[in-house]
Amino acid sequence: MKPAPFAYAKARSLDHAIELLARPDGEARLLAGGQSLMATLNMRLSAPKLLIDLNGVKGLDGIAAKDGAVEIGAMVRHVQAERSADIARYAPLIALALPHIGHAAIRNRGTLGGSIAFADPAAELPACLLALGGELDIAGHKGKRTVKADDFFKGLFETALGPNDVLTAIRIPAATTETRVGFAEFARRHGDYAIAGLAACAKASGAGLSDVRLAYFGVGNTPIRAKNAEAALAGGDIEGAVKALGGDLDPQDDVQSTGAAKKHLAGVLLRRVAKQLMEARP
Amino acid sequence: MSAPTHQITLTVNGETVSETVEARKTLVDFLREDLFLTGSHVGCEHGVCGACTVRVDGAVVRGCLMLAAQCDGARVETIEGVSDGGEIADLQAAFEKRNALQCGFCTPGMLLTAQELLAGGGVPSREKIREHISGNYCRCTGYQAIVDAIEAVAMARAGGEK
Ligand SMILES: Cc1cc2nc3c(=O)[nH]c(=O)nc-3n(C[C@H](O)[C@H](O)[C@H](O)COP(=O)(O)OP(=O)(O)OC[C@H]3O[C@@H](n4cnc5c(N)ncnc54)[C@H](O)[C@@H]3O)c2cc1C
Ligand code: FES
Ligand code: FES
Numbered sequence: 001m002k003p004a005p006f007a008y009a010k011a012r013s014l015d016h017a018i019e020l021l022a023r024p025d026g027e028a029r030l031l032a033g034g035q036s037l038m039a040t041l042n043m044r045l046s047a048p049k050l051l052i053d054l055n056g057v058k059g060l061d062g063i064a065a066k067d068g069a070v071e072i073g074a075m076v077r078h079v080q081a082e083r084s085a086d087i088a089r090y091a092p093l094i095a096l097a098l099p100h101i102g103h104a105a106i107r108n109r110g111t112l113g114g115s116i117a118f119a120d121p122a123a124e125l126p127a128c129l130l131a132l133g134g135e136l137d138i139a140g141h142k143g144k145r146t147v148k149a150d151d152f153f154k155g156l157f158e159t160a161l162g163p164n165d166v167l168t169a170i171r172i173p174a175a176t177t178e179t180r181v182g183f184a185e186f187a188r189r190h191g192d193y194a195i196a197g198l199a200a201c202a203k204a205s206g207a208g209l210s211d212v213r214l215a216y217f218g219v220g221n222t223p224i225r226a227k228n229a230e231a232a233l234a235g236g237d238i239e240g241a242v243k244a245l246g247g248d249l250d251p252q253d254d255v256q257s258t259g260a261a262k263k264h265l266a267g268v269l270l271r272r273v274a275k276q277l278m279e280a281r282p
Numbered sequence: 283m284s285a286p287t288h289q290i291t292l293t294v295n296g297e298t299v300s301e302t303v304e305a306r307k308t309l310v311d312f313l314r315e316d317l318f319l320t321g322s323h324v325g326c327e328h329g330v331c332g333a334c335t336v337r338v339d340g341a342v343v344r345g346c347l348m349l350a351a352q353c354d355g356a357r358v359e360t361i362e363g364v365s366d367g368g369e370i371a372d373l374q375a376a377f378e379k380r381n382a383l384q385c386g387f388c389t390p391g392m393l394l395t396a397q398e399l400l401a402g403g404g405v406p407s408r409e410k411i412r413e414h415i416s417g418n419y420c421r422c423t424g425y426q427a428i429v430d431a432i433e434a435v436a437m438a439r440a441g442g443e444k
Contacts, residue, residue, distance in 0.1 A: 001327060002327075003306045005285050005286070005306050006305060006306055007286040007305055008286065008305035008306075008349060034348060035329060035344070038329070038347040038348070039329045039347060042328050042346065042347075043327075043328055055352065079341075099413075103332070103416050103418075104342065104399075104417065105332065105335060105343055105344055105395065105417055106344070108341040109347065109348070189416060190412070190413050191413075191417055
């Protein structure tokens with residue numbers, strides 16, 4: 001199908017984008033990579049009156065490792081992050097997740113900010129951000145604020161972003177020699193949204209793990225921390241962690257799979273990812 | 283409301299074009315309907331099938347998920363330009379030789395996508411080839427012959443036999 005008519009404006013700067021967003025009817029939408037938004041417009045699932053193009057706005061597409069953190073601009077494209085030496089070194093969890101996102105042509109346009117702002121419950125990057133305990137920089141007409149990933153994902157396609165907000169960057173702690181990460185997902189075909197997936201981060205401490213953070217995707221309305229399983233895994237008990245998932249997750253049936261199958265897969269994912277976390281880094 | 287329009291100037295297959303387009307017009311519709319470049323096809327119109335694949339500023343993208351208005355100042359290349367220029371003559375020949383196309387609907391997108399992978403150099407594994415074309419649907423061939431053709435060209439370009 002073709003989209004309903006809308007107006008199009010290229011934002012000249014971040015301030016210009018914020019100014020354009022502030023319409024009384026709230027009918028403006030930011031256009032980043034367009035890899036989710038254009039599809040919903042073509043299907044007429046949404047019909048905003050104005051699209052504000054962030055492509056070309058300066059200052060939103062940098063990747064910088066500094067002060068023990070990695071800051072990634074919202075308009076960094078998936079492909080740009082895949083090729084970044086800083087991401088490979090300081091954000092290895094994101095590097096593991098990126099190849100699972102759609103296909104090469106999607107990753108050539110899609111942005112990290114767009115993926116996180118869109119907050120598809122089966123998307124990889126929101127779960128990575130949650131597993132890493134990252135934070136998000138948001139700019140709006142009332143100024144700038146920073147929100148923790150734990151407080152960002154509110155519900156199905158619902159985040160802490162208001163209708164007049166622009167996500168400008170995400171920030172995650174830079175990986176150190178103690179950092180351990182793990183990632184696995186089940187998808188019907190390569191590049192499809194996951195049926196269920198798990199992004200995980202921990203610190204090596206002695207022979208075991210501490211600060212374990214497990215973020216599941218595809219098993220709820222948002223990415224979900226499995227806190228009971230985290231505690232069991234920190235105690236070194238993988239099968240105990242799998243059992244503890246019963247108290248953490250309650251996946252519902254969706255178009256891809258039944259809730260019961262997702263629940264089973266969550267356990268399989270945990271065993272695989274636990275192994276990755278426990279393997280020493282070279 | 284009267285449809286908002288934009289004046290755009292871009293290069294398409296090396297030629298400069300200036301047109302007025304409706305804001306909501308996708309790049310692939312612009313190429314097909316305004317420039318009569320019908321080699322890029324329209325399948326699903328939501329990013330899934332890859333029939334609309336074109337190159338914008340050197341990167342392979344979905345023509346149905348970009349607006350023509352976004353391409354002001356851009357360098358757009360379609361299958362017409364890329365095949366006329368000879369860049370993929372070997373790939374086209376290999377597709378024909380190995381029956382890697384039947385109806386041909388997916389072929390322009392398949393060729394551009396394969397060329398992007400091959401341009402990276404080396405001989406990618408069959409698994410890597412499959413992964414790279416995973417966003418391009420073919421309803422005829424079953425993919426095996428397409429993977430064969432891409433692999434053969436990769437080897438030939440790397441100086442091997444086959
Ligand atoms: C065939 C196909 C397969 C895909 N498979 C996957 C997959 O397996 N996993 C996955 O995670 N994704 C997948 N995607 C989606 C892809 O990752 C998108 O790039 C991503 O979801 C959205 O990013 P975008 O930059 O394209 O955003 P857009 O589509 O431009 O925007 C998406 C939404 O976010 C808002 N937005 C964008 N940027 C900002 C910002 N800076 N601040 C505030 N709001 C903003 C927009 O207004 C819009 O509502 C797939 C897409 C396609 C077409
Ligand atoms: S028509 Fe663009 S991907 Fe199907
Ligand atoms: S040859 Fe017919 S769709 Fe591929």
